[in-house]
Amino acid sequence: MGKVIICSLLFVVISCNSSYAVYDPLSVPNNKYGVHILDPDEIAQTAKLVNSSGGDWGYVTIPIRSDDRDRDKWTEFFIIKPFQISKIINQINH
Secondary structure, eight states, X not given: OHHHHHHHHHHHXXXXXXXXXXXXXXXXXXXXXXXXXXXXXXXXXXXXXXXXTSOSOEEEEEEEETTOXXXXXHHIIIIIOOOOEEEEEXXXXX
């Protein structure tokens, strides 16, 4: 069974030879600013800070501890909050 799954995944990876973007990423100016936060509640202030230079979709990094399993907190952080920022996740073991 394991060999079938590995062969299937290998076939999918090999058969996908190219991908296409929805739009040319070089046609839109890139916001190069970002910060590191420690708590999801800091996201509102962070969005104002990283997007203050006139751009959108600044970057924010946040650690997620392996023992932090509060589903409501992380659902609100990833889905509900409508801030235009790119979230980069760091998984850390506690």
